[in-house]
Amino acid sequence: MYCCFSGNLTSQRQQEGMARSITYITGSQLLSLKRRPNIAIVDVRDDERSYDGHIAGSLHFASDTFLDKIPTLIQAANGKDTLVFHCALSQVRGPKCARTLAEYLAESKDDVGIKNIMVLERGFNGWEASGRPVCRCTEVFCKGHTEPA
Secondary structure (H helix, E strand, O other), rough: OOOEEEEOOOOOHOOOOOOOOOOEEHHHHHHHHOOOOOEEEOOOOOHHHHHHHHEEEEEEOOHHHHHHHHHHHHHHOOOHHHHHHHHOOEEEEEHHHHHHHHHHHOOOOOOOOOOOEEEOOOHHHHHHHHHOOEEEEOOOOOOOOOOOO
C-alpha cells in the first residue's frame, strides 16, 4: 500500500495530527482482507454496477449523489474501521469519493470509527479481469453472493 494524497484541510483534527490519508490497496491485498468484519467495500460506480456486476459484499453509493449520501454510508458502515473505495478503474470517481469522505470526517465533530480510507488499484475492471469473485445481484447492500468472473 502506498499513500495517494491527503488533501489540504485546515480543520482542528488536522492540527491535532488526526488527518486521514488515503492509500491504495491491490486486488490481491483486498481479497485476503475482505472477509474481515472491520472492512467495507464501497462501489461508487453509477449505472454500470447494475449490468457489470460488483465485488461481492460491497455497498453501492453512486458518485453522482455521493456527497448527499455520506450520512447513510456512515450508518451502513457502522462497526467498520476501514473503507475501500472503487469505481470502474479507480482513477477518478473512486479517489474523488474517498477524498470527499476524508474531508467530511475531518470536518465532523463526531468520531464514527472510520480510521482507514483506501482506494482499490485498477478498480472493478482490474478486479474482474484478474478472475476475482464478482456478484451479479441487484441489491444496493450486497449480501455477498458470488459468481465466477
